[in-house]
Every structure is written in C-alpha cells, then in structure tokens.
Amino acid sequence: GENVEQHPSTLSVQEGDSAVIKCTYSDSASNYFPWYKQELGKRPQLIIDIRSNVGEKKDQRIAVTLNKTAKHFSLHITETQPEDSAVYFCAASLSSNYKLTFGKGTLLTVNP
C-alpha cells in the first residue's frame, strides 16, 4: 500500500519567515495530494491540494509543489503568522479508491 513520509516533525519559525514542509510518497499511481491543518482538538481543515497533472498551485500565502518523478511534494507558507501555528498533515490518494494515506504530521510553531 501507499506510504507517506513527512519532514520535519517539528518546525519553529519567526513571524514573517517562510516555512517549508516536505513529503514523499511510495505509490506512483497516487494522483491527489491534499494538505490539512489541524489545531489541537479540532478537525483537519483542507488548506490546499494538488493533482498529479499540475506541478504547482498557489493560494495567497500558501503554495504546494509536486515532483512526480521524484515522488515528493512540498507545502510552502510565506509571511508566516502566529495563527499559522498548528499541525500540518500531507496525504496522498489514489483515484481508484479515494482513500487518504497521511504523513505523520508537522507541528509548526510561529513565534511572534
């Protein structure tokens, strides 16, 4: 089955800096890669996603890049703010079953 590795497990940045979280996946048939933000005790919130036919997608301060050949994708957050502090999960999915395989998560702390 699919295996998703996520790094780093923790990331601390100063407000205004950029943050980058990286994920790799094992199944070359995976074709959908969402990123979720989860605050303590809350539900995961979809913040951005990318499909395998696209190399990059941007939404304001958030961007995701995908390298299908290398089977890795990354989340980029620019101009970080304290409210960006949360756990971020990457995931990969196959269109055949839509099941999401999650990475282990990254605890992002943005220091004021």
Added chain:
Amino acid sequence: GAVVSQHPSRVICKSGTSVKIECRSLDFQATTMFWYRQFPKKSLMLMATSNEGSKATYEQGVEKDKFLINHASLTLSTLTVTSAHPEDSSFYICSARVPGLSTYEQYFGPGTRLTVT
C-alpha cells in the same frame, strides 16, 4: 462549502459497553465516508471506508466485529464500538467525499473523543 457533523463530540463509557458515533453530511449526499482514528499527537489512521448501501471495507488490522459501520443513507454513517475497552479510547473522526468522478476532496467531521473507563 461541504459540512460534515459528528455526534457526540465527547463520550465516556464503561468498559464492556457499546458506543455509537454518528457522522452526517449536512449539505451534500456522500456515497462514501471514511472513519479514522487518531491518538494524541499522532497522525490519522484510516479504519474503514463506508459505502452507502453496502458493507464497509476495513483496513488491515481493524476488527470489523468490534467496529461496526453502517451507512444506511446518503447523509449518515455510524460507527459502533462494541464491547469497548480502555485501549479503544481515542479521537474518532469521519470524513465524507463530495461525489463526482473528478472530485477528490474529503471534508472532515469535528471528531468524537471516546474515553473508556
């Protein structure tokens, strides 16, 4: 946007009893829902895929007789934890996929914190 609710948000039960958790899609019909389990400071682990009108598909290592899933309508899936034990204590989250051949997005419910004493 797509809204998914869960009930209850928290439940405490005694060891040996059963607990039912409901997952509802409020503004769309979900032919497929997913049930996850999340331990503190850990990732989400897929337990099973719930398909409307058919049997659920369980992930390897998940006991189907312990975690009963019913998806009787296009807006409701239920997870029943039978004969609960303290090790079943966890955060259970459902998600629903907005139907459509080119639609991949899943929206999550707020989760149910189960504590078995």
